[in-house]
Amino acid sequence: MAEETTTPQLDPTRLASLVEPAGTDDGRGREAVFEIEDLTVRYGQSAALVGVSMDVRKNFVTAFIGPSGCGKSTFIRCLNRMNDLIPSAVVEGHVLYHGTDLYGDGVDAVEVRRRIGMVFQKPNPFPKSIYDNVAFGPRVLGLKQDLSGRVERALHQAALWDEVKDRLKENALGLSGGQQQRLCIARALAVEPDVLLMDEPASALDPISTSRIEDLIHELKRDYTIAIVTHNMQQAARVADMTAFFSVDVREDGSGRHGVLVEYDRTSRIFTNPADRRTEDYVTGRFG
Ligand SMILES: Nc1ncnc2c1ncn2[C@@H]1O[C@H](COP(=O)(O)OP(=O)(O)O)[C@@H](O)[C@H]1O
Ligand SMILES: [Mg+2]
Numbered sequence: 379m380a381e382e383t384t385t386p387q388l389d390p391t392r393l394a395s396l397v398e399p400a401g402t403d404d405g406r407g408r409e410a411v412f413e414i415e416d417l418t419v420r421y422g423q424s425a426a427l428v429g430v431s432m433d434v435r436k437n438f439v440t441a442f443i444g445p446s447g448c449g450k451s452t453f454i455r456c457l458n459r460m461n462d463l464i465p466s467a468v469v470e471g472h473v474l475y476h477g478t479d480l481y482g483d484g485v486d487a488v489e490v491r492r493r494i495g496m497v498f499q500k501p502n503p504f505p506k507s508i509y510d511n512v513a514f515g516p517r518v519l520g521l522k523q524d525l526s527g528r529v530e531r532a533l534h535q536a537a538l539w540d541e542v543k544d545r546l547k548e549n550a551l552g553l554s555g556g557q558q559q560r561l562c563i564a565r566a567l568a569v570e571p572d573v574l575l576m577d578e579p580a581s582a583l584d585p586i587s588t589s590r591i592e593d594l595i596h597e598l599k600r601d602y603t604i605a606i607v608t609h610n611m612q613q614a615a616r617v618a619d620m621t622a623f624f625s626v627d628v629r630e631d632g633s634g635r636h637g638v639l640v641e642y643d644r645t646s647r648i649f650t651n652p653a654d655r656r657t658e659d660y661v662t663g664r665f666g
Contacts, residue, residue, distance in 0.1 A: 404644055405435040405620060409476075411573060411603045412457060417471035419452050419461065425636040426452045430471075432622060432642045439595055439604045441618030441645065443611060444660070448624040449637025450607040454575050456480075457605060458494035459487045492519065495566030499578040501558035503550035503565070508542050511550045511561055515569040528568055535601075536564035537594050556587025563594065567602075574598065576606040580613065592617050611661060614645060621648040623657045 412434040419427045427449035434440050434457075442450045452461065459480055461467040473480045480490055492515070503511050512529040521528065529546075533539040538560040542553070550561055559579060566574060576595075580588040595604060595617045608614050614621050622642040628635045641648065641657045652658045 403619070405433075405438055408435040408438065410434065410474075411436050411476065412605075413472075413474040413477075414456075415472040415474070417453070417456060417469070417473065419449070419456060419470075420468045421464070422466045424634060427624075427637040428627070430639045432639060434603065434605055435620065436603050437599055437601075438619040439599050439606060439617050441614035441621045442605065442607045442624060443609070443614050443621060444624035444637070444640075445626060446609070447637070448626045450624055451577050452637070453624070454496075454577055454605055454607050457573070457575055458491050458496055460491075460496060462487055492569050493571050494573040494575060495569070495571040496575040496577070497559070497562050497566055497579050500582050501555055501562050503553070503558050503561050505549065505551055507547050508550050508553070508561060509546040512564050512568045514565060519569060521569070529564075532564040532568035533561075535567050535598065536560045537590065537597070538564055554587070556583050556590060559583060559587070559591060560594065563591075563598075567598075571602070573603045573605065576604065578607050578609060581609060588613070611649070615649050618645045621645040623648060623652070623654075623660060625656050625660070 410433040414430055414432050414434075417427065417430040418425060430453065442454060444450055452467075455461045456469055456473055457475075457480075461469055469481060475490070475494070478485070504514065506514070509526075509529055512532050513525055516522075516525060516528055530539065533542060538557060541557060542561075550558065553561060559582075563574070563579075580591045583591065592613065595606065598604060606614075606617065620642065621644075623640045624637050625640045626635050627638045641652055641654045643653070648657060649661050652661065658664075
């Protein structure tokens with residue numbers, strides 16, 4: 379039985395789509411947490427992202443980079459159905475999560491967001507106590523048993539416990555920006571998700587807080603699968619196993635522009651020996 383659950387179910391044709399990587403662990407032996415197939419997202423009439431196909435692998439940190447407006451946030455929001463909350467957004471294609479289509483009939487978006495937590499660019503703690511912020515999700519889900527133990531564990535995991543253990547009843551808005559962001563991470567972890575999505579989680583933080591978040595990401599990937607959008611290429615290089623480079627395709631006839639996935643590979647390869655000229659231009663700063 380144990381053997382069965384640890385043996386990944388891998389589809390050889392899917393794996394062939396991954397370019398030969400430079401690093402030691404290329405993710406081929408890992409289970410795909412997400413299999414994204416021909417994903418297109420429109421806002422009203424205009425396409426923001428077109429034809430994205432890729433896999434996200436278990437206990438890897440996968441980074442999404444690319445110029446502003448190329449659809450990174452749009453993409454990552456598809457992974458836990460956050461785009462449902464944008465009335466004009468239309469999602470086409472498939473996002474399989476452990477083999478189940480997140481956009482299939484009968485899938486409960488609230489349950490999806492419990493398993494796939496999200497942290498945003500700007501820390502957004504509730505105007506409540508530190509404790510109540512972390513206890514929020516468990517309370518909504520009726521997870522009453524050992525609530526304080528659960529809160530403490532989440533704060534430990536988010537590397538915040540030592541700083542707040544004596545002030546759990548204080549308002550979360552009194553914390554520094556970096557602490558607030560770690561609190562938001564703790565809040566996401568308190569419901570024991572499987573995946574953590576982060577959309578530029580450190581871009582509003584100072585360098586020391588940023589480095590703490592990066593250290594934390596390293597710690598968390600033992601237990602979680604992490605997808606992170608970052609505009610900071612050094613950050614992607616430091617934290618990510620795999621990196622996906624998105625760009626904006628401008629139609630020659632001037633009829634529009636939309637985001638596309640240009641290249642997806644081991645981070646080391648994306649930064650040192652990319653296959654696509656557009657990736658090379660971007661990572662070497664030649665992007666105009
Ligand atoms: N809520 C929205 N309504 C309409 N258009 C949007 C919305 N969010 C993003 N867009 C558009 O979709 C495109 C991709 O945006 P976004 O996903 O935010 O890119 P990135 O995160 O890479 O900067 C942009 O053209 C942007 O203007
Ligand atoms: Mg964005």
